[in-house]
Amino acid sequence: MNYPQKWDLSSVYPSIECKEFQGDLQSLETAIAPLVAQVLALPTESVPGPWEAFFTAWEAQGLLMNQVGVYVNCLASADTEDPRYPALLGNLSSLGAKAAEISIHLRQKLGTMGQTTYESLLANSPKLKEIRFSLDEIRTQAQYMMDGPREKLAADLGVDGITAWGRLYTTLSGKLKVHVMEKSVLVEKSVGQVRTDSAEPTVRKNNFYAADKAWQKIEDSCAGAINAIAGTRLTLYKNQGYHHFLDKPLQDNRLNRTSLEAMWQAVSDRKTMLVPYLQKKARILGLEKLAWYDQVAPLGTGTIDFDSAADLVVQEFSKFSPDMGTFAQQALEKGFVESEDRTGKRPGAYCTKFLSRKEPRVFMTFSGTYDSMSTLAYELGHAYHGFILKDQPIPLQTYVMSTAETASTFAEEIVTDYLIGQAPNPRDRLAMLDKSLADAMIMMMNIHARFLFESEFYTARAKGEVRVDQLNDLMLQAQKTAFLDQLSAYDPRFWVNKLHFYISGLSFYNFPYTFGYLFSTGLFARAKVEGPAFTDTYKKILLATGTMNTEEVIRSTLGEDIGQVDFWNKSLDLIETRVQEFCTLADQM
Numbered sequence: 001m002n003y004p005q006k007w008d009l010s011s012v013y014p015s016i017e018c019k020e021f022q023g024d025l026q027s028l029e030t031a032i033a034p035l036v037a038q039v040l041a042l043p044t045e046s047v048p049g050p051w052e053a054f055f056t057a058w059e060a061q062g063l064l065m066n067q068v069g070v071y072v073n074c075l076a077s078a079d080t081e082d083p084r085y086p087a088l089l090g091n092l093s094s095l096g097a098k099a100a101e102i103s104i105h106l107r108q109k110l111g112t113m114g115q116t117t118y119e120s121l122l123a124n125s126p127k128l129k130e131i132r133f134s135l136d137e138i139r140t141q142a143q144y145m146m147d148g149p150r151e152k153l154a155a156d157l158g159v160d161g162i163t164a165w166g167r168l169y170t171t172l173s174g175k176l177k178v179h180v181m182e183k184s185v186l187v188e189k190s191v192g193q194v195r196t197d198s199a200e201p202t203v204r205k206n207n208f209y210a211a212d213k214a215w216q217k218i219e220d221s222c223a224g225a226i227n228a229i230a231g232t233r234l235t236l237y238k239n240q241g242y243h244h245f246l247d248k249p250l251q252d253n254r255l256n257r258t259s260l261e262a263m264w265q266a267v268s269d270r271k272t273m274l275v276p277y278l279q280k281k282a283r284i285l286g287l288e289k290l291a292w293y294d295q296v297a298p299l300g301t302g303t304i305d306f307d308s309a310a311d312l313v314v315q316e317f318s319k320f321s322p323d324m325g326t327f328a329q330q331a332l333e334k335g336f337v338e339s340e341d342r343t344g345k346r347p348g349a350y351c352t353k354f355l356s357r358k359e360p361r362v363f364m365t366f367s368g369t370y371d372s373m374s375t376l377a378y379e380l381g382h383a384y385h386g387f388i389l390k391d392q393p394i395p396l397q398t399y400v401m402s403t404a405e406t407a408s409t410f411a412e413e414i415v416t417d418y419l420i421g422q423a424p425n426p427r428d429r430l431a432m433l434d435k436s437l438a439d440a441m442i443m444m445m446n447i448h449a450r451f452l453f454e455s456e457f458y459t460a461r462a463k464g465e466v467r468v469d470q471l472n473d474l475m476l477q478a479q480k481t482a483f484l485d486q487l488s489a490y491d492p493r494f495w496v497n498k499l500h501f502y503i504s505g506l507s508f509y510n511f512p513y514t515f516g517y518l519f520s521t522g523l524f525a526r527a528k529v530e531g532p533a534f535t536d537t538y539k540k541i542l543l544a545t546g547t548m549n550t551e552e553v554i555r556s557t558l559g560e561d562i563g564q565v566d567f568w569n570k571s572l573d574l575i576e577t578r579v580q581e582f583c584t585l586a587d588q589m
């Protein structure tokens, strides 16, 4: 097939200058004040009428905000040179901050309602009853908040406080320049352009240390920012009634502590399985031991064009589920995927959706590698998750990162498994297995290091400011523990160069990736055994992610308990099989 590589946004709005867009932007601004008045006037007795009216109005505002926001964000990603978009994004984010007042009042209203009144309110309203899960969740969140005026003050101060520290990091890192040798000429690059996935060991090493030298220049400012971000959170947690710094990120992922601990326990117990992989890979690369900067060193360099990659993704999705294949094909044909390799695009990839149009958009830059093809499959996996939920009531279309990452990684795994299976010779097969095991290493070791670091850092931060040398030390220890002391060199300044530690909206940003990776690996193993019958189970899982906590999603669809270490062991078994296969093949080389 011949697919467009530029996405189509014109069906949403012709341009930001057009009447429709300007009108919608205007209505967004004027909608907030009446909504605040409406939520404040909601009755505390069981009278459904005003509540239903409020949710209808609030939903309409949310849909409009989604449409305008996603549209501008898409434009900004695809054209970083145009100065109109960042300005608009700035306006939209302050609109978002103003709109936060609505949810603060809503939480307070719903949260202070007695259980009997709440039950009777739901009993009298089929509309409210249908979105019970979402309302229950708001009531739970309400248990962890200060009074209304203090929450509002905290949100207002956040614009110049915690989020400002995040913005400062973006500015500092965006301006950072690195000098690297290229074909014996010294060239200046931005840090984002310096890569460590070269096949040349010396290029990886030199690039890493050149970038590290640049990052070192801003380490004091970054230490200030990371301390301020964590310090603000700890103060808020204390005043909001959270007992532990993991409570909020767990709540954000609809996950309980036992499940997270069981997952990390299984990872810690079994990660020695990766040691032979690390050793064999080092040997193939001609190294004594792998270093931090060798984590994504490639063993193969196959290429593929976009249309073939897209066809392959559609073909393999279809084998798993015809429905999923058709979905992917239509998304590609309708121009929902921006994949063109051109300058002026933001780095990275994401999936987003226009809720009221029930349309996804995928953003990425297809570079002709198998990694790019995996990214396409991965992002279309996110999009399919949204597609399964698209006819649910809007509040029940929200899912959290832990389950989102399950859907995307599962889709990627479908393609990875095919690539491993169809590799024409042992060398290609080894390269494909390596791609899969490098992911396992990232999820079980690299992300584990981030988790260990953040846990230690938050513990230390509760006692006072954490200095640069202490941060370096915490990071080094976390990496050594997570990698079982198997690397020849580490990255103590990883807390400076990893953007994820500076995302002001979410703390402990990374564990949902390991969750999604391991859960989807287990699901995939099951899909292989159960065959086509599993397709329906998979859809049920995705659908449940909008209406249940993560434990319940899995208990109700698979009858499994993710609080048990053994649940995770089944996924790890599959990874171990791949390690064994990799080692056998490596020994034959």
Ligand SMILES: [Zn+2]
Pocket: 382, 404, 405, 408
């Ligand atoms: Zn994702």
